[in-house]
Amino acid sequence: MNEFMTKLQNIVAEPRLLLDEPMAKHTTFRIGGPADYLVLPASSEEVAAVQAAAREYAVPVIALGNGSNLLVRDGGIRGLVIKIGETMGYMRKSDTTVIAGAGASLGDISRFAACSGLKGMEFAVGIPGSIGGAVFMNAGAYEGEIGNIVSAVTAVCPGNDLKRFTHAEIEFGYRHSAFQSNGCIVCEVEISLSEGDSGSIENRMGDYTSRRNAKQPIEMPSAGSTFKRPPGHFAGTLIEQAGLKGFRVGGAQVSEKHAGFIVNAGGATAKDVMALITEVQRKVYDKFRIKLQPEVRVIGED
Secondary structure, rough: OOHHHHHHHHOOHHHHEEEEEEHHOOOOOOOOOOOEOOOOOOOHHHHHHHHHHHHHHHOOOEEEEEOOOOEEEEEEEEEEEEEOHHHHOOEEEEEEEEEOOOOOEEHHHHHHHHHHEEEEEHHHOOOEEEHHHHHHHOOOOOOEEHOOOEEEEEEOOOEEEEEEHHHHHHOOEOEEOHHHOOOOEEEEEEEEEEEEEEEHHHHHHHHHHHHHHHHHHOOOOOOEEEEOOOOOOOHHHHHOOOOOOOOEEEEEEEEEOOOOOOOOOOOOOOOHHHHHHHHOOOOOOOHHHHOOEEEEEEEEEE
8 A cells, every 4th residue: 555655646746645534524514434545636637547546556436525415434434535626626617608627616606607697507506515516416406406507527437538428428317417327537517507697696696595594504514405305295394294303313413493404413423324314214204104215425434
């Protein structure tokens, strides 16, 4: 592994290469054990080079963005984490298309689009994630989905090839994209918007922000909505009707503000969260005969 470390040091500058890095620092849940290696690449070329080094030394690789839809288990991650963050957070405009590095936050892109007089991104202003992670999960809010506005994605794929995916090739579905199974790491996203009035766009963004602040527990660490929406129902409503608002396992709690969220109420472990998810699923199924499916991605070792 000393050779692997030397290889990484030749690719990524020292401040962007971290060892035994607590993943609690890199997830919005503020939960997670250490990753053996964590790199913060500054370009798609660095992503490809780091991935090639990991393949050469048979080191497992996991890519993540802002860590906003993620639970890392308490044992952490054996192998290499490639975090696509602020170092790949550029944005630029071409006519009505916004081209963004995968590490750019949804909030920043939404505001950039608004300032440019482009509409269609407003729904995403309060989603606490990066555009790369949003593409991976096809994130959505307020009847909008990232898959509706993304026209193309450039990604580093197994074999270190840089490939441009068209919209059809991304295979967007409910909380799904092809990147969940094809092994490619999203590096750049093209977002197709349309011209609009900046004032009206900002008003809609303000409305969505106010509604989110009023209804969601943004003041507490969480991974966003914990469960997928079951057909014909809302997960939060079912959980509340099952009497689970405020229900707690260790430091993990069903939010008292919105039952669709599990929050870190203080010192929560991944084990606490997983036990609470299981209990919520059991009680909702017992009452309604509906099996809730987690939306949160779980990775790492116990």
